[in-house]
Each structure stands twice: as structure tokens, then as C-alpha cells.
Amino acid sequence: MTSVNNPILSVQGLTKHFPGGREGLIGKRDVVQAVDGVNFEVAAGEALGLVGESGCGKSTTGRLITRLLEPTAGTVTFEGQDISHFSNAQMRPIRTQLQMIFQDPYASLNPRHTVGTIVSTPFKINKVTPEGGVKKRVQEILEIVGLNPEHYNRYPHEFSGGQRQRIGIARALALRPKLIVADEPVSALDVSIQAQIINLMKDLQKDFGLTFVFIAHDLAVVRHFAQRVAVMYLGNIVEIADRDTLYATPKHPYTKALLSAVPEADPDATGARERIRLTGDVPNPINPPSGCRFRTRCWKAAEICAIEPPALLQIGKTQVACHFPE
Amino acid sequence: MSAFLEVKNLSVAFPTEDGIVQAVDSLSFSVEKGKTLGIVGESGSGKSVTSLAILGLQKGSKARVSGEIWVDGNEIISASEAEVRKLRGKAMSMIFQDALAALHPYYTVGHQIAEAYLVHNDVSKKVAATRAIEMLDRVGIPEPHKRVNDYPHQFSGGMRQRAMIAMALSCNPSLLIADEPTTALDVTVQAQILELLRDLQKEFGTAIILITHDLGVVAETADDVLLMYAGKQIEYGTVRDVLQVPQHPYAWGLLTSIPRLTGDPNLALTAIQGAPPSLISVPSGCAFHPRCTYVDNVGTACTNIIPELIPVSEGKHHSVRCHMSAKVRQDIFANKVEPQL
Numbered sequence: 001m002t003s004v005n006n007p008i009l010s011v012q013g014l015t016k017h018f019p020g021g022r023e024g025l026i027g028k029r030d031v032v033q034a035v036d037g038v039n040f041e042v043a044a045g046e047a048l049g050l051v052g053e054s055g056c057g058k059s060t061t062g063r064l065i066t067r068l069l070e071p072t073a074g075t076v077t078f079e080g081q082d083i084s085h086f087s088n089a090q091m092r093p094i095r096t097q098l099q100m101i102f103q104d105p106y107a108s109l110n111p112r113h114t115v116g117t118i119v120s121t122p123f124k125i126n127k128v129t130p131e132g133g134v135k136k137r138v139q140e141i142l143e144i145v146g147l148n149p150e151h152y153n154r155y156p157h158e159f160s161g162g163q164r165q166r167i168g169i170a171r172a173l174a175l176r177p178k179l180i181v182a183d184e185p186v187s188a189l190d191v192s193i194q195a196q197i198i199n200l201m202k203d204l205q206k207d208f209g210l211t212f213v214f215i216a217h218d219l220a221v222v223r224h225f226a227q228r229v230a231v232m233y234l235g236n237i238v239e240i241a242d243r244d245t246l247y248a249t250p251k252h253p254y255t256k257a258l259l260s261a262v263p264e265a266d267p268d269a270t271g272a273r274e275r276i277r278l279t280g281d282v283p284n285p286i287n288p289p290s291g292c293r294f295r296t297r298c299w300k301a302a303e304i305c306a307i308e309p310p311a312l313l314q315i316g317k318t319q320v321a322c323h324f325p326e
Numbered sequence: 327m328s329a330f331l332e333v334k335n336l337s338v339a340f341p342t343e344d345g346i347v348q349a350v351d352s353l354s355f356s357v358e359k360g361k362t363l364g365i366v367g368e369s370g371s372g373k374s375v376t377s378l379a380i381l382g383l384q385k386g387s388k389a390r391v392s393g394e395i396w397v398d399g400n401e402i403i404s405a406s407e408a409e410v411r412k413l414r415g416k417a418m419s420m421i422f423q424d425a426l427a428a429l430h431p432y433y434t435v436g437h438q439i440a441e442a443y444l445v446h447n448d449v450s451k452k453v454a455a456t457r458a459i460e461m462l463d464r465v466g467i468p469e470p471h472k473r474v475n476d477y478p479h480q481f482s483g484g485m486r487q488r489a490m491i492a493m494a495l496s497c498n499p500s501l502l503i504a505d506e507p508t509t510a511l512d513v514t515v516q517a518q519i520l521e522l523l524r525d526l527q528k529e530f531g532t533a534i535i536l537i538t539h540d541l542g543v544v545a546e547t548a549d550d551v552l553l554m555y556a557g558k559q560i561e562y563g564t565v566r567d568v569l570q571v572p573q574h575p576y577a578w579g580l581l582t583s584i585p586r587l588t589g590d591p592n593l594a595l596t597a598i599q600g601a602p603p604s605l606i607s608v609p610s611g612c613a614f615h616p617r618c619t620y621v622d623n624v625g626t627a628c629t630n631i632i633p634e635l636i637p638v639s640e641g642k643h644h645s646v647r648c649h650m651s652a653k654v655r656q657d658i659f660a661n662k663v664e665p666q667l
Contacts, residue, residue, distance in 0.1 A: 160602075163601070191540075196599075220584070220587050261516065263542030267570070268566075275517075
């Protein structure tokens with residue numbers, strides 16, 4: 001695979017298998033292959049979008065990168081250090097550099113803690129005392145994310161969904177991390193609020209030189225945030241390219257189908273576009289199809305697709321895993 | 327009466343400890359057979375409350391419902407529970423956002439579809455069971471004669487949504503209310519379900535009310551659009567008029583704030599400031615005024631007087647609830663909004 005210059009994060013052969021149900025009492029346990037041999041690198045200062053449908057392994061990948069989960073195989077290298085099997089104690093200093101923003105702004109904030117407590121917890125855990133004291137720093141951060149610093153003593157329930165997501169962003173920013181993994185940060189928000197949060201995160205990326213791994217199912221949202229995009233399907237990356245290349249000339253049939261399925265808010269545009277309708281649903285990751293995992297829904301599938309899993313190969317500016325790329 | 331469903335001045339209020347919540351306020355619209363009305367709004371705008379009122383599901387609750395709802399010549403609000411029950415299923419039916427919650431986990435999918443058919447048709451259980459298989463086949467479930475005996479948890483998300491559509495359509499209802507039918511689904515499956523709804527509508531001439539927050543889904547499926555904000559309809563017209571020449575500043579805000587697959591992705595999105603209001607403390611005058619960029623164009627009217635719903639031009643179906651004059655709106659739209667669409 002091609003390497004990006006100066007990668008802050010590098011993921012090689014990343015695999016996570018979860019134990020599934022058992023057949024009978026003494027039968028073999030099923031294995032859910034959530035993420036299976038994923039490779040990618042993220043350059044410092046860029047935003048990599050990770051897109052795919054539910055169950056494709058994008059969130060698991062995010063949790064492996066931040067080491068909320070331990071990989072079954074493969075490595076996660078952050079700033080040259082292999083953190084794949086670090087203990088919690090070993091991870092603590094790393095976590096000052098590596099933060100996460102969660103999808104649900106209602107579930108990810110402790111309702112019994114004030115905003116001040118929530119945003120200052122990272123300082124306490126890592127025993128960091130910022131210049132001028134914790135309170136002053138927290139109020140600065142609240143202002144940066146567009147909240148009133150005087151709301152320091154309020155509780156999460158006093159805020160709207162969009163404001164809560166700002167609190168989650170403030171908490172992630174507290175220790176001035178280098179890399180933020182944002183897992184569906186806007187999908188739980190009302191349409192009119194989503195743009196506010198996307199704009200805020202874009203500004204933060206620019207102002208603080210942050211690196212983002214932006215996980216989302218919405219291709220239009222990813223297009224507005226990420227400079228490079230990786231498309232996942234059933235635990236594999238099927239295509240990676242820079243944003244303009246991926247959206248203009250998708251090479252993998254799945255990427256093409258995914259793009260054509262996005263409804264556009266213009267009654268005339270929808271009639272003009274080429275439509276690809278996939279049949280069926282995403283197969284079960286306990287028992288994924290042999291060879292190419294997309295073949296059961298692919299209109300191009302041939303014999304070889306069932307036998308040999310396609311490797312992620314460079315074609316032009318794109319890396320694509322397909323026997324018959326567009 | 328020309329339209330199959332006619333709603334006139336519908337209001338729904340809930341008394342709560344914190345005061346009266348006016349969830350829906352003087353809503354008027356109509357849907358003809360074979361047509362789709364998209365009701366669009368954010369959370370708390372009154373979309374779902376409207377659909378429950380049409381189905382008469384607020385009878386016996388504390389909700390205060392007023393106005394008129396005519397379904398095929400029957401008025402729902404003044405009708406008794408027994409009368410409305412006769413209409414549900416046959417004349418009108420509903421599909422919900424969360425199919426797993428709407429299906430009973432203890433009964434097979436086939437049993438649940440057959441049950442709906444048995445209630446409204448004087449047939450044997452055998453005929454109803456055959457009907458269940460027929461409907462599953464019609465909504466594209468593979469091997470319907472086998473899957474009819476499956477329980478809801480054995481279906482995938484997309485299949486459950488199809489099963490619920492099969493149940494809702496088993497008695498050939500003339501009106502189908504779909505409340506966020508694809509919000510919980512992936513885009514590729516969403517595309518399948520929307521196509522299925524369109525095909526079934528063509529075949530049976532069903533009138534559909536599609537409740538959604540997704541303007542893309544509306545553009546693909548609806549004939550008319552009703553835009554709601556804080557319980558009021560603020561814009562109403564054909565899908566072309568509302569999405570291509572929108573008149574209300576909220577519609578402008580929504581259309582310019584959504585990320586799209588076309589246009590320059592490096593430009594910042596034009597976000598609407600603030601957040602939707604709580605229905606307990608709806609802003610005075612126009613409920614949108616605290617978030618409106620153009621409130622200065624009018625003066626004090628926006629903060630004091632609730633704007634009337636007026637036709638955009640004489641005799642037109644397209645109507646809007648805004649104090650700005652047609653001329654001012656046209657200028658703003660042409661200069662500031664249209665270039666961003």
C-alpha cells in the first residue's frame with residue numbers, strides 16, 4: 001500500500017473478532033469477524049473519513065484505534081509507538097494525545113456531573129495542571145466550542161442536543177490532543193444543528209492542526225469534512241482515495257452503489273442520476289461470503305470473486321479491493 | 327370532497343405540569359389518492375403528533391384535539407373509538423420508524439400479518455395465512471412461504487421494515503402514514519424501501535403521508551411538501567416549489583445547511599443559528615424569529631405577531647407563513663439563497 005507522508009497513525013492488518021453464540025452447550029463458539037485485516041495510514045493534520053453501513057466495522061475500527069478495544073491481530077501504531085497491546089496504565093499518557101468524540105450526546109455525558117466537572121476530568125485523570133488553573137482553561141475551551149463559559153456549573157440536561165455535542169467536543173479538546181476519533185458525531189442531531197457542528201470541527205481542525213478520523217454513514221457529511229475517504233464493507237476496506245477522486249470516480253462497485261443510493265434534496269437531480277439498486281442486505285459477519293465479501297450483492301460478481309478475496313491495490317489515485325474495478 | 331384526506335385547522339395540545347404544550351397548531355392540508363405528502367420538520371415540530379391524530383390514536387388520552395380530519399368522508403375527531411377502529415387498517419394504516427419495536431416478539435411475522443387481515447375481513451384463518459405469504463412475497467421477502475413462520479428477530483432490519491409494510495398494506499388501505507420509515511435503515515436498504523413504497527402506491531393508488539426530516543427522501547418520493555416548525559405549518563406546496571423556490575427563511579436555512587454530494591465541499595455550510603424551541607416556551611410572534619437572519623427586514627412584527635399562512639402568489643397552491651413581503655423574499659432568495667443551492 002502507498003504510505004502517506006509523516007503518518008501520525010498507522011494501522012496494519014487490524015483484526016477484531018468477537019465471540020458470538022454457541023451451537024448447543026458444547027458446540028464451537030461462533031466468531032463475529034467485525035474487522036478483518038484493515039490497513040490504512042493517517043497523515044498529521046488530515047481528516048480521514050471512514051464510511052460504511054451498519055455492521056461494516058467502522059465503529060469497531062475507531063475503538064481499536066483509541067484502544068477502547070484490544071485487537072485480535074494486527075497493529076495500531078501511533079506516533080511511531082505500537083500501542084496495540086498497551087495496558088491501561090501504558091495508555092494513559094497516550095490518551096492525552098488521542099481522544100474520542102461519541103455519537104450520542106445524551107449517553108456520553110454523565111448526567112450527575114456539571115459541565116465544568118466533565119470537561120476538567122481529563123486534567124484530573126492525567127494529573128495535568130494547565131497554566132492559569134483548570135477552571136480558567138476549561139472556560140477557555142467552552143468558549144472555543146461556542147458555549148457560554150458561565151455555564152460551567154450547569155448540568156447536561158440543561159443543554160440541547162447540539163450544545164451537548166459541543167460539551168463532548170470540549171472534553172475531547174481539553175488536553176490538546178493530536179488525533180481525535182469522531183464516531184458519527186452529527187448523526188444524532190437535528191438537520192439544522194448538524195451544519196453547526198461540522199463547521200465547528202472544521203474550524204478546530206484548522207486552528208489547532210488536529211488530525212481526525214471521522215466515522216460516519218452519511219456520504220454527504222463525510223464529503224464536507226474529510227480530505228481522504230476510506231469505504232468499509234463487512235470488516236474490510238474496499239476503497240481508499242482522496243475525496244475528490246472517490247466521489248467523482250468511484251472504482252469499487254459498492255462505493256458506486258452507495259453514492260447512487262443517497263437521496264438528493266432536488267427533485268430534478270434525482271431523476272438525472274444513474275441509479276444502482278443493490279438487492280438484499282449486508283450478510284452476517286459470523287459467516288461472511290467467501291472470496292470478496294461484497295460478491296453476494298454485486299452485479300459484476302464472477303467465479304473468481306467467490307474464490308479469491310481481492311487485495312487492496314493501487315489503480316491511478318485510488319486503492320481498491322475488487323477483481324473488476326470500474 | 328375531492329381529496330381522500332382533508333385536514334382543517336387541526337390543533338393538538340397536551341396539558342402538562344409545566345403548562346399546556348401546543349404540539350400542533352392550526353394545521354390544514356389534503357392528500358389525494360395516489361399522491362404522497364411529505365411532512366418535514368425537526369424533532370418536536372409536531373410531525374408525529376399529527377399522524378397520531380389522523381389515526382385517532384389520541385382518543386382517551388389527555389390530548390386536546392380540535393379541528394376537522396376527514397378520511398374518505400368520515401370525520402375522525404368527533405367519531406367514536408369504535409368508528410375509528412373500523413377505519414384503521416382498512417381505510418388508513420401506519421408504518422413506524424422502529425420495526426423491531428412495532429412488531430410483537432412472541433408471534434411469528436406471518437401470524438401478525440394474518441391477524442390484521444382477519445380483523446377486517448370475514449375470512450378463514452387459512453385464507454388469512456395465504457394472504458400473509460402473498461403480502462411478504464409482494465414486498466420482496468425471499469422464500470415467503472418459509473419466512474412467514476419466522477419471528478421478528480430472525481429478520482434483518484430491512485426485512486422487518488418490509489414485513490411491517492406488508493402488514494400495513496394487507497387490507498389495501500387507501501391512506502398509508504409512514505413515520506420516518508427509513509431513518510433506521512442504511513442508505514442502500516433505504517433506497518430499496520422507498521422504491522417499494524413507490525411501486526405499491528402506483529399499483530394500489532394509495533395516498534401516502536411520509537413523515538421525515540430528510541429533504542433528500544422528500545425530493546425522491548413526495549408530490550407535496552408541508553414544512554413544520556414548532557407545531558405550525560410554515561410552508562406548504564408542491565415538492566418542486568418548496569425545494570426549488572422555497573419562501574420561508576427556515577426552508578432556506580435547511581436547504582443551505584445540508585451537506586450535499588454536489589457543489590464545493592471546501593465552502594463552510596451555512597448553518598442555522600440556535601436550536602429548535604421547546605414547545606413549553608415557544609417564542610412570541612413568529613416562532614422562528616430568534617433564529618431568523620432576516621428578522622431586521624420587517625421590524626417588530628416578527629417578535630409580536632404570529633404571521634398568517636398566505637399564498638405565495640394569487641391562487642397558487644404554494645403558501646408560506648412569513649411577515650416579509652413577496653418582493654423582499656424574492657430578492658433575498660435570488661441574491662443570497664439560490665447561489666448556494
